Amino acid sequence: MSPIKGVTGPGEASVEYRLVRDAKARAVRTGRMSAEDVCDAHPELLRAAKHIGRPTKERCPVCDDAVTVEVTYVFGAKLPAGGTCPGTPAELKALLRREEPVQAYTVEVCTACKFHHLLRRYPGEGPSTPARRRTRSGS
Numbered sequence: 001m002s003p004i005k006g007v008t009g010p011g012e013a014s015v016e017y018r019l020v021r022d023a024k025a026r027a028v029r030t031g032r033m034s035a036e037d038v039c040d041a042h043p044e045l046l047r048a049a050k051h052i053g054r055p056t057k058e059r060c061p062v063c064d065d066a067v068t069v070e071v072t073y074v075f076g077a078k079l080p081a082g083g084t085c086p087g088t089p090a091e092l093k094a095l096l097r098r099e100e101p102v103q104a105y106t107v108e109v110c111t112a113c114k115f116h117h118l119l120r121r122y123p124g125e126g127p128s129t130p131a132r133r134r135t136r137s138g139s
Contacts (some may be wrong), residue, residue: 014122021108021117025061035062041109041116045071047108052087060110068108070119076102096124 006063027033039062041049060068073083077100086092095102102124109116118126 016120018120021061021119024117028062035113035115038062038117039110039114041114045109045116046108046111046114048085049111052085053109053111056108058108059076060113060115062115063110066110066112067103067117069112070106070108072104072106074102074124076100076124097127098124099127101126103136113131 022034024038028035028038048071053071056068056070058068060066071085073085074092074095075083076095076098078098079095079102083105084095085137086095092104096104103121104124105121106119107116108119
C-alpha cells in the first residue's frame with residue numbers, strides 16, 4: 001500500500017515484499033543465511049536513510065538495535081536515471097501525480113547494521129484533476 005492514501009488508480013497494483021523480508025530475517029536468526037548477506041546497504045542508500053529517511057515504529061528484524069527507516073525512490077520519464085528520492089511527503093505526492101508514468105519503490109533500511117530490503121513497489125496515479133486524467137487516457 002502506498003504511503004499516501006489514494007495514489008494508485010483503478011487497475012494499478014501495489015506490491016508488498018514484507019513476507020520476503022520476514023523470511024530473510026528468519027533465515028538469519030536460524031543460521032540458514034549470514035547477516036552479511038542482507039546487511040550490505042550501498043553507501044548512498046545509507047546516506048539517504050540518515051538524512052531523509054522516515055523513521056518507522058519497527059526495530060530492525062536482523063540486529064534489533066535500531067528502529068528502521070523508509071526511503072522512497074521514484075523512477076520515470078524525465079527523471080534522473082538513478083531516480084529521485086523525495087525528502088518530504090509533499091514532494092512524493094507531487095512526483096506521483098506527474099503526467100508521465102512513474103514507479104515508486106520504498107526501501108526499509110537499518111542504519112545500525114546496514115540491513116535493507118525492498119518493502120513495496122507502487123505506480124503513481126498521474127494527474128490529479130479529472131479533466132487532465134481524461135486527456136491523458138485519450139477519452
